[in-house]
Amino acid sequence: MVGLSELEKVRLEKSERLRKAGQEPYPHQARRTHTTQEAIQAYESAEETATIEATVVGRLRSIRKMGKVTFAHVEDGAGKLQLFLRENELGSERMDQFADDFDLGDFIEAQGTMFRTRTGEITLHVVTFRMLAKSLTPLPAAKEEIVDGESVMHSEFSDPEARYRQRYADLAVNPEVRETFRTRAAIIRALREFLDQRGFLEVETPILQPIYGGAAAKPFTTHHNQLHQDLFLRISFELYLKRLLVGGFEGVYEIGRDFRNEGVSFKHNPEFTQLEFYQAYTDYEGVMTLTEEMVAFAAEQVLGTTTVSYRGEEIDLSPPWKRIELAQALKDAVGIDIRNHADAGSLRKAMAATGQEASAQASRGKLIDILLGNTLEPTLIQPTILYDYPREISPLAKSKPDDPNTVERFEGFIGGMELCNAFTELNDPLEQEARFQEMGREFDVDDEELHPMDEDYLRAMRYGMPPSGGFGMGVDRLTMLFADKTSIREVILFPHLRSKDVEAGDGEGANE
RNA sequence: GGCCCCGUAGCUCAAUUUGGCAGAGCAUCGCACUCUUAAUGCGCAGGUUGAAGGUUCAAGUCCUUCCGGGGUCACCA
Structure with missing residues (x-):
């Protein structure tokens, strides 16, 4: 040795x-x-x-x-x-x-x-x-003292880097870390139980995809040697799950890993666990109700209560949640009524007037997204559903019948964090094709963001997709909420860290 | 990627402000102890201060670059 x-x-x-x-x-x-x-x-x-x-x-x-x-x-x-x-x-x-x-x-x-x-x-x-x-x-020499029945750790193994790199040691000496991952497993079990009870079919769709789509993210790329084919690790399951609605399944869901080649933060890991479900013959309002029930059910199953404590705040997950139109919420929060600003220039001026900086290239939809993320999102501690989003940042969602520039989409926020995203699914194949082209134009300036047109998805839609509602949620973030953890790395067993040791001699870490 | 903070013994931390022999608790090792529980008491040992350069009589401490981590901003249909 x-x-x-x-x-x-x-x-x-x-x-x-x-x-x-x-x-x-x-x-x-x-x-x-x-x-x-x-x-x-x-x-x-x-x-x-x-x-x-x-x-x-x-x-x-x-x-x-x-x-x-x-x-x-x-x-x-x-x-x-x-x-x-x-x-x-x-x-x-x-x-x-x-x-x-x-x-x-x-x-x-x-x-x-x-x-x-x-x-x-x-x-x-x-x-x-x-x-x-x-x-x-x-093992790291932590000691446990029992004071009034409470466990007090001394010399606790607490260095985050060491804990993540040697999760086995972290788990071995920190019982509460083991508990976090039991909680995580219980959450996933509860989500499955909820959806299974309602007749959803659990499916598995490709992780290696010839064309990526369903979200705005940069993919990881790989290659199949024998087929001489470039492949992408999926950034979303959406386009495959909706093909299954075409196939006749009326409710499908998948819990699995998505991969996004982007920045790492307290709420972003390059690979993360997503739940997506799609249900025929419902719309985003039906999904809102299902969302509230599902999260409350999971909390009841896992924690025995629908009240959770997150970062010192008591959060009540029991339905119904506060529901407010995105435009109204923004107006209430920052005094800007996006309905009065039909183009990016006008909105950018209004934002500048309230001290909001925004890049000159950003579209109206992007500006709204920035406004939401910077001002509103951090304040949404209690469960809140914001609904009716701008079309240009929602290419897979169906427009409102009376307003083609707004789509039937909502996002759920809890603890100042976006938890889920859902909409009435766009099922008109011709409009879908037009939306893809619209997106293509928007991203022409930046090749990396340009998403390829998924012709097979459009063909599936031309066969006919029933009116449907769809939903996606970050399971890691739900776990953060239930386990009261402020970093996604605390709820992922082996979070991604930059490689450190170069003692193997292949210089792997040196070429960044 | 920008900015800020951090990296000292196996673990948790001092010493950095103001450059002057690198320390402690736990763990390890030795001795004592037949109801302890952070057991206790006595003693020994344990260090390339993340790495490489520089300034200086002298660098853990100051400077530069790099590596790694944390935070934050940007990015994130």
Whole structure:
């Protein structure tokens, strides 16, 4: 082995010493009769009436040596259990071995009988123990103190970079991090349950796409060698899911990964998890109601309440949410009525008059988006639905019957963050083609933003797509909200970080 | 990509303001201790201060460049 630290070398010696003593430091099988919590419950329900024998397994998380007696805690997936080892029963040789060759972080198996210590803690009185997997690298030396029943961490492993790069160590020593990812899994389970109950079909559509679309984002590109074909990692599922409405499914959804080749921030990761659903014979108002019910249902399932605390704010997710027309909300917030500014120049002047800077190239739709993002979005703490968006930033949404420049689209905001985006789907193939061309013109100036025309999607639409409502939501952001995390990296197990180590010698990090 | 902040022992942090021998707690190692729980007491050891250059008698500290992270702005149909 190369590159072992002094601390690791010491542990490697212990491992070899165990092996020489006939004890395999990495045995093939573990035996377990109880999880730590099952052992405690078994004792609690049988206390003083029976002898409870248990074999538990897990990681050694604390060791307190008191001479001829030793206390330790072992942690498994269910929780922690205190171990009690005494030289009287185990003999000095085994006590010494535990003291000398067993370390914090080792996975062990311990068999014994349950009892209660003088201080009242339910504990396993160990009869035999053995190594299940020797830990060579010491875990970060966090210590946990219980004050009035609350856990207080000391020397907590807290450096964000180290935690993200070594998530395994983060998870191993920070129980609340494990809890965050249980919450995440529960959210996804709840979303599935909600949609399944309503007859939606869960589907999987291509991640490798010959043409990308469905969102405004730069894609990652890749290549299929044998087919000599460039491919894109999807930036959205939208165009494929809507093809399925053409095919006759009346409700479809997909939960999966999108990839966007753009900036990284506290709410952006290059790959992120999206939920999209599409439902035939409804429109954006129907989707609004479904959205409110779905988020409230998930909160109830995951947290047992529809009230969440996010960044110190109490947020009530129960329906109905505040619904306000985008134009009205902007007028209320900044005093600019976008309905009175039909072109970009006029709107830019009005924004400048209130101190809002905006680039000269930005279209009217883009300016509205900037206005929304800068002034309104951060103030939308309680769940709020803004509806009726400008057409030019919504090429896949259907116009309002009485106003061709406004589309039936809404976005849901919670905690000052855009959570979801939905609209009545544009299903007129000729208008869709015109919209694509309109977008193409807008982005002619910037090749990277120019989206290719998806002819196959237009063909699908020409076969006929029922009137429908569609919806997309960032699952990572919903998790941030439910778990009260202010960075998306806290809810993604392995968030993207710039590569650091160049010791492999291929200079990978040096060519940026 | 711009701007601001940060990078010191395995972990958490001092020392940077005003350049002057790089320190502590935990973890590790040794000793003591038969109901502890941040166990305790005593002792030892542990460092290329992210990297490379520069200024200086002297650099963790000042300057330049680079690497990495955090924040923020820009970007994000």
